[in-house]
Amino acid sequence: MTLPKTPSFRLDGRRALVAGGSRGIGLGAAVALAEAGGEVVITARGEKGLTEATEAMRAEGHNVSGAVLDITDLEAQEAFLAAQAPFDVMVNSAGTARHAAALDMTAEDYDAVTNTNTRAAFFLARNVARGMAGTGGSIIMMSSQMGHVGGPDRSVYCATKHAVEGMTKSMAIEWGPQNIRVNTICPTFIRTPLTAPTFADPEKLAWIQSKIKLPRTGEISDIMGAVVFLATDASSLVTGTSILVDGGWTAG
Ligand SMILES: NC(=O)c1ccc[n+]([C@@H]2O[C@H](COP(=O)([O-])OP(=O)(O)OC[C@H]3O[C@@H](n4cnc5c(N)ncnc54)[C@H](OP(=O)(O)O)[C@@H]3O)[C@@H](O)[C@H]2O)c1
Structure with a gap:
């Protein structure tokens, strides 16, 4: 009898880019990919954060380099x-x-959030996919549970994450024949610099705890397994979909 073989969860000999990899969930993704054997390049706008992240990762023996890149600058992306x-x-x-609140949202805030979360994300995926043509690859968009549901004070943020879900499905359809997979990860509230003000507000923390079905909130490490799964051959038939790491938030 020939037993089925578990596909590899390793990335030895493969190169991974993590945009927004200097802190938060992106840094967790970078560490996860490096621990899986990948050669990792992290980018962000701030040089200091990049230096701190790459030095800490190198101290653990990881193969990592850093580069300053503002993803909203499409010319800089291409260069x-x-x-x-x-x-x-x-x-x-x-x-x-x-x-x-939607009633108070300014056009400037709308443009700033959509510019980064939607426009820059679209063109980054497009530009990276061009380099994957012929060999294939895995593109992972950090979306959100807010790409599947709504939330108070989050109409624009939710709009951008629903847009990421939509572009992911369409890209997966277009690029599937080239073996380029495109998926999202949809975290619930994870403790990072971005969410520190939300977690610090007792009312908001109580709201988060009331929506998550498991008896705790999210940590960066909760996202790392999903990153490794989607990046490796372990998920080689998975495309155009999302992995919700939401503690049951969207279950009801
Ligand atoms: N934390 C959560 O609870 C949560 C939940 C669901 C979804 N998400 C999503 O997960 C992603 C990461 O969130 P996070 O909490 O880890 O955020 P974070 O702690 O603020 O980290 C964001 C990272 O992205 C970089 N960055 C921001 N704007 C950039 C730009 N224009 N160009 C290049 N790099 C940029 C930041 O570095 P610089 O500032 O130096 O550029 C940093 O490395 C976001 O898309 C967020 O919407 C987060």
């Missing part, structure tokens, strides 16, 4: 990718939020 060897994996964790 950066032209100077790099193609990537086998890309995680886009560069994102932002400006929470306010």
Whole structure:
């Protein structure tokens, strides 16, 4: 009898880009990909954060380099990718939020959030996919549970994450024949610098705890397994979908 073989959860010999990899969920993704054996390049706007992240990762023996890149600068995106060897994996964790009631939302806030979360994300995926043509690859968009449900003070943020869900499905359809997989990870509230003000507000923390079915809130490490799964051959038939790491938030 021939037993089925578990596909590899390793990334040895593969290159991974993590946009927004200097802190938060992106740094967790970078560590996870490096621990799986990948050569990892992290990007962010701030040089200091990049230096701290790459030094900490190198101290653990990881193969990592850092580069300054504001993903909202589409010309800079193209110049950066032209100077790099193609990537086998890309995680886009560069994102932002400006929470306010829909009635109070300004056009400036709307533009800032959509520019990063939707426009820049679209073109980063497009530009990275061009380099994957012929060899295939895995693109992982850091979306949100808010790409599947609504939330108070989050109409614009939710709009951007629903848009990421939509572009992911369409890209998966277009690029599937080239073996380029495109998926999202949809975290619930995870303790990061982005969400520190929300967790610090007792009312908001109580709301989060009331919506998550499990008896705790999310940590960066909760996202790392999903990153490894989607990046490796373990998920080689998975595309155009999302992995909800939401503690049961969207279950009802
Ligand atoms: N934390 C949560 O609870 C949660 C839940 C669901 C979804 N998410 C999503 O997960 C992603 C990461 O969130 P996070 O909490 O880890 O955020 P974070 O702690 O603020 O980290 C964001 C990372 O992205 C970089 N970045 C931000 N804007 C950028 C830009 N324009 N160009 C390049 N890099 C940029 C930041 O570095 P620089 O500032 O130096 O550029 C940093 O490395 C976001 O898309 C967020 O919407 C987060």
